[in-house]
Amino acid sequence: MKDSYEQRIQNQFGAFCVKVLKNEARHIQREYARLRDQEKSLGELTASELEQTAVWDRHFMDEHVFDVQGLPVVVNGNILADALAQLPKGKRDVILLSYFLDMTDREISEKLNIVHQTVSKRRRATLKELREYLVKEGFEWPDE
Structure with a gap:
């Protein structure tokens, strides 16, 4: 009897863990999709947008x-x-x-x-x- 009770608890815990992991995977996929929608490749950037990403090192210029x-x-x-x-x-x-x-x-x-x-x-x-x-x-x- 004790073995079946422990087995049931283990099964419930396993099902709970699977559900949590699936939900987290879905959440991560949605987050990646949201980030992909906001991203642009460097080739898609205008000259003005591309210039905003640049950093000019002036340390040795003078x-x-x-x-x-x-x-x-x-x-x-x-x-x-x-x-x-x-x-x-x-x-x-x-x-x-x-x-x-x-x-x-x-x-x-x-x-x-x-x-x-x-x-x-x-x-x-x-x-x-x-x-x-x-x-x-x-x-x-x-x-x-």
Whole structure:
């Protein structure tokens, strides 16, 4: 008697589980159908809709690389890169090595094969030229 009671409970539970799973499967199928109705393939999108899905990475857009004696020096900012590009190579190299690669005057003089005092003089004169160029281009200094 006990075995038939347990068997009946097992059968009822099994029927209940089957019903729950069928209902859930129906629910999932309806949800997928609803999502399919809302979806569009990329080929169906208009140019305007397609553009809305795009992400434009602008991270490296204003990054410029200068070569100084085989060393790549990265400069961020179009205005500054343009100003540096206007300089003669010798002056530009001193500025790039000094401010972008943190080299000392002695290291710069050895790298460029020039006299140590020349590095300091070039840097001062070049910074003045850069400032004048940037002011002429309309750059506003944060401390002014």
